[in-house]
Amino acid sequence: MSKKYHQFRWLILSFCFVIFIGGPAFSNEREYHKITLAMVNQTPIYQDDLINEVRLLDSHPAMYNHSFNKNTEKNFKSLVLENIIDSILLSQEADKLKIKVTAASINKQYTEINKRLAKGSDYNLSKEALKIKIRKGLAIEQLLEKEVIHKIRILETEKIKYFENRRLEFKHPEQVRVRHLMIKVNSVANDPDKARAKALEKIEMIQKRMQNNENFSALAIEFSDDPSKNKGGDIGFFSRFQVVKPFGDAAFALMPGEISPIIETQFGYHLIQSIAKKPEILLTYEKVKDDIEKLLFKQQKNQQIKAFVNQLRSTAIIEKYLF
Numbered sequence: 001m002s003k004k005y006h007q008f009r010w011l012i013l014s015f016c017f018v019i020f021i022g023g024p025a026f027s028n029e030r031e032y033h034k035i036t037l038a039m040v041n042q043t044p045i046y047q048d049d050l051i052n053e054v055r056l057l058d059s060h061p062a063m064y065n066h067s068f069n070k071n072t073e074k075n076f077k078s079l080v081l082e083n084i085i086d087s088i089l090l091s092q093e094a095d096k097l098k099i100k101v102t103a104a105s106i107n108k109q110y111t112e113i114n115k116r117l118a119k120g121s122d123y124n125l126s127k128e129a130l131k132i133k134i135r136k137g138l139a140i141e142q143l144l145e146k147e148v149i150h151k152i153r154i155l156e157t158e159k160i161k162y163f164e165n166r167r168l169e170f171k172h173p174e175q176v177r178v179r180h181l182m183i184k185v186n187s188v189a190n191d192p193d194k195a196r197a198k199a200l201e202k203i204e205m206i207q208k209r210m211q212n213n214e215n216f217s218a219l220a221i222e223f224s225d226d227p228s229k230n231k232g233g234d235i236g237f238f239s240r241f242q243v244v245k246p247f248g249d250a251a252f253a254l255m256p257g258e259i260s261p262i263i264e265t266q267f268g269y270h271l272i273q274s275i276a277k278k279p280e281i282l283l284t285y286e287k288v289k290d291d292i293e294k295l296l297f298k299q300q301k302n303q304q305i306k307a308f309v310n311q312l313r314s315t316a317i318i319e320k321y322l323f
Contacts, residue, residue: 037081039319040088045081053080081320087140089312094139099146101138109134148304152297159292163285170288173240175278178251179216179233181206182226184268203262203269210259216273225268237278247272 034046054077110131163170183203189195206223210216217232228235240248247270250260254274263270 035322037320037322038085039317040085041092041316041318043088043092045084045088049084050077050081053084085318086309086313087136089309089316090140090143091136093147093312094136094143097143097146099139099142101135101142105138106131106134109138144305144308148308149301152300152304154293154296154300158296159289160285162292162296163288167282170283172278172281172283174252174280175237175239176251176254177237177275177277178235178254179220179273179275180226180228180235181216181220181224181233181271182268183223183270184225199269200262203271207262207271210271216259216271233273234275237276 034048036044037047037050038045110127113130113134181203183199183206185192185199186195202223206219209219217234220226220229220233223229224233226233226235240252242248243251244265244267246263246265250263250270251272251274254260254272256274256276258274260270260272263272
């Protein structure tokens with residue numbers, strides 16, 4: 001399997017334990033025959049378990065913008081099955097160590113999950129079964145905290161080395177502060193070309209008044225369709241990549257005091273007046289050391305969890321029948 005596939009598998013593992021993973025919780029709820037997909041130390045995983053996990057995973061906000069290609073359904077289901085296996089192994093280890101979970105923490109998690117499921121997910125699990133899964137997930141979280149996470153230490157030398165090796169990555173980008181006047185194009189007009197022409201005609205009129213030395217702020221207050229009109233069009237400092245490209249290119253090309261030509265974006269037509277610029281600044285270690293520690297801690301946590309799970313796998317009896 002590809003490196004990207006394995007990276008995505010561990011991405012799922014990193015956020016799914018408490019949310020929904022913890023092993024099958026409803027194997028005795030139904031009378032009819034189920035297809036067994038795998039056995040983990042004599043614990044079965046049924047087709048229904050996999051279907052439900054795929055559905056709930058699809059509904060998770062962390063998945064909405066992820067670039068993993070799910071077009072190959074078998075590969076995606078194989079990935080989810082592997083995570084169910086990992087979760088069962090962790091749940092079994094938590095049971096072995098007699099880790100306890102409070103009813104209050106289960107109920108809190110249930111309320112949060114149930115709100116999301118009520119928004120249209122077809123996840124098929126009863127209240128009691130879902131609470132069992134939540135308990136197992138929270139037990140796994142406690143297990144990982146006890147056996148893995150609390151042992152992680154990030155040394156000062158590690159942080160300094162990371163900073164020195166990536167010195168140029170730690171910087172505040174160049175910023176510019178501008179005033180902005182926007183005329184919207186009516187996006188629902190019956191004649192879009194006519195609406196665009198009308199908006200352009202209006203901003204050309206405003207541009208001529210600016211060229212006759214009328215005050216930019218006053219014109220923004222009078223005509224702009226942007227909320228910044230209440231501040232005379234002042235939208236403060238921003239970096240180039242915080243705005244759409246045509247707007248950013250125009251804003252950063254101006255010297256303080258200059259006014260741009262008319263700029264068109266998907267939002268409408270714009271006039272921009274530069275107020276001030278801030279150059280790019282390299283940050284000191286003191287400014288970024290806390291962020292580096294968080295980043296290194298996250299990396300170490302993912303690596304150690306992966307190693308812990310792989311150790312459990314090395315001594316487990318795992319049988320897979322359909323994948």
